[in-house]
Amino acid sequence: VxxxxxxxxxxxxxxxxxxxxxxxxxxxxxLTARPIPGQGLERSRLIESLAASAAHIVRSQNRYRHSPVSGGLYLFYDLDAKVYRSPHWIWGWGPAVKMLLEAAKIPEVASRFQPGELVRVADEIGRMSLRSADNEVLPGMPLSRWDRGNDMEYGHLEAYSPADTGFLMGWAWIPLYEATGDRAYLEASKKLAGVLERLTREFSLMPQNYWAASRSWGDVTIDESGFGTEGIAELYRVTREEHYRELGRVYMRQHLAAMERPDGLWDRGWSRTRGQRLPSAKMTRGLGWAMEGLLACQRMDPEGDWLARAIRLGDHLLAAQHPGGHFSFNFDRPTEEVGFTAKGTALWSLLFSGAYGASGEQRYLEGSRRALRWCLDNQYAGPDPEAHGGLPGVSPHSAAGYRPFSRVSCAYGAGFFGLAVAEELKRAPR
Structure with missing residues (x-):
C-alpha cells in the first residue's frame, strides 16, 4: 500500500x-512532530529551522502519478482542514526550489535527507514546470496557474502570466541549470525571454494575464508583476548577453512609469483600457514583489538608479514593521483588523537582507533580523506533523483568498523563509 x-x-x-x-x-x-530547538539567531537553531523547512517542502511534493501536475508542489497546506491544496499554481514553486538547492549545499542540513534527495526533488519540481511550457497557447511560456473564482466557468480558468514566469525562471530554472548542468533549463529560459522581449515591444506595459479560454489578455497589470525581472536578471548573470540586461531595464521602466508614486510606493495596478492607475492597497506582500524586481535590476545593472528606488520603497515597510518583527497584511492597518502576513514577513526578511547587501545600510540588516526572528518563533512545530516546519499565516487572503482567515502555510512563504535563514547562516559564526 x-x-x-x-x-x-x-x-x-x-x-x-x-x-x-x-x-x-x-x-x-x-511522522512525528518535534520541537525546533534553539534561541535567537544562533547557528544551531538556523540549521534546525532550515532542515525543517526543507522537509516541509519535500512533503508538499505532489506524488500522485495520475495528476496532470505530478512531481510539482502543493502550494498550500491548510492546517484547519488538514489537507494540501492548489497543486496547479506553478509560478509559486520557484522559491521552494531555490531553497532546496541552497539547503543541499549545507552539509548539516543535507545530511538529514537521503543522498541527493533535495536536488532530486527540486529537479522533479522544475521538470514539471518545464513540461507546462510545451503548450500551444503561448509556446515557451509555462502555465502560471489554474486561477479560481466563483465567477469563472467551472470555477477555474487557465492563466498564463509573463511576470509569474519570469519569477519562476529566476528562482527555479536558472538555479536548476547551475545545480544540475542540464541545459534544458537554460534553453527554456532563453526561449521565455524571447517571448518577454516580444511582449515589451507589443505593449507599453506588459499585461498581467493571458486567459487561454478566451484567447485574450487581461486589462489590469498589478504591482506584483514587478518581480518578473528576477528571471531576467538571473539569465543575464549566467549568459552576460547584453540584450537580456536591456530587456530587464525596459521591463522595469514600463512598470515604474505606470505604477511608481512620488513617495516611492507603487500604486496597486494599471488599467490599459481606461489608462488609469488603481490606488495602492499598501499590501505588504504585493509591494514586496515590486521591491524584489527593483533589487533584481540592481544586481543586473548596478549603475542604474534601481537601488535608490528600492530604498525609498523599503523605508515605508521598515517604518511599518511591528516591534515583534512581523507585518500586517496591509502594512498601514492594524493586525487585529486585517490579520498578519507570514509569507510577507518571510519575504521582507529576505528583501531587507538583499537591500543591506546592496546598500550597507545597517537598519536593513536589523529589519531583516527582526522579521527572521519572528519567523523562527512562529515556525510550526505543533501536533500536526504534515505542517511541521511550515510557516502558517492568517489573513483575509489566506490561501490566495481561497480560505480567508484560516491557518495556511504557503510553499513559497516557506521558501523565502528558508532562503532568509540561508542568508543569515552566511553571517553566523561557526
Missing part, C-alpha cells in the same frame, strides 16, 4: 459487488 501521506494510520478496505476484496492495515503513523 502506497499512501499519499506518510502521516496516516488505520485500515484500508477494498469492497466490490460481492463484498470485501482485500484489506491492509497501517498500524501507526510514521
Amino acid at each position: 502506497r499512501l499519499l501521506s506518510e502521516d496516516w494510520s488505520g485500515t484500508l478496505v477494498l469492497v466490490g459487488p460481492s463484498g470485501e476484496i482485500a484489506r491492509a492495515v497501517v498500524p501507526e503513523a510514521r
Whole structure:
C-alpha cells in the first residue's frame, strides 16, 4: 500500500459487488512532530529551522502519478482542514526550489535527507514546470496557474502570466541549470525571454494575464508583476548577453512609469483600457514583489538608479514593521483588523537582507533580523506533523483568498523563509 501521506494510520478496505476484496492495515503513523530547538539567531537553531523547512517542502511534493501536475508542489497546506491544496499554481514553486538547492549545499542540513534527495526533488519540481511550457497557447511560456473564482466557468480558468514566469525562471530554472548542468533549463529560459522581449515591444506595459479560454489578455497589470525581472536578471548573470540586461531595464521602466508614486510606493495596478492607475492597497506582500524586481535590476545593472528606488520603497515597510518583527497584511492597518502576513514577513526578511547587501545600510540588516526572528518563533512545530516546519499565516487572503482567515502555510512563504535563514547562516559564526 502506497499512501499519499506518510502521516496516516488505520485500515484500508477494498469492497466490490460481492463484498470485501482485500484489506491492509497501517498500524501507526510514521511522522512525528518535534520541537525546533534553539534561541535567537544562533547557528544551531538556523540549521534546525532550515532542515525543517526543507522537509516541509519535500512533503508538499505532489506524488500522485495520475495528476496532470505530478512531481510539482502543493502550494498550500491548510492546517484547519488538514489537507494540501492548489497543486496547479506553478509560478509559486520557484522559491521552494531555490531553497532546496541552497539547503543541499549545507552539509548539516543535507545530511538529514537521503543522498541527493533535495536536488532530486527540486529537479522533479522544475521538470514539471518545464513540461507546462510545451503548450500551444503561448509556446515557451509555462502555465502560471489554474486561477479560481466563483465567477469563472467551472470555477477555474487557465492563466498564463509573463511576470509569474519570469519569477519562476529566476528562482527555479536558472538555479536548476547551475545545480544540475542540464541545459534544458537554460534553453527554456532563453526561449521565455524571447517571448518577454516580444511582449515589451507589443505593449507599453506588459499585461498581467493571458486567459487561454478566451484567447485574450487581461486589462489590469498589478504591482506584483514587478518581480518578473528576477528571471531576467538571473539569465543575464549566467549568459552576460547584453540584450537580456536591456530587456530587464525596459521591463522595469514600463512598470515604474505606470505604477511608481512620488513617495516611492507603487500604486496597486494599471488599467490599459481606461489608462488609469488603481490606488495602492499598501499590501505588504504585493509591494514586496515590486521591491524584489527593483533589487533584481540592481544586481543586473548596478549603475542604474534601481537601488535608490528600492530604498525609498523599503523605508515605508521598515517604518511599518511591528516591534515583534512581523507585518500586517496591509502594512498601514492594524493586525487585529486585517490579520498578519507570514509569507510577507518571510519575504521582507529576505528583501531587507538583499537591500543591506546592496546598500550597507545597517537598519536593513536589523529589519531583516527582526522579521527572521519572528519567523523562527512562529515556525510550526505543533501536533500536526504534515505542517511541521511550515510557516502558517492568517489573513483575509489566506490561501490566495481561497480560505480567508484560516491557518495556511504557503510553499513559497516557506521558501523565502528558508532562503532568509540561508542568508543569515552566511553571517553566523561557526
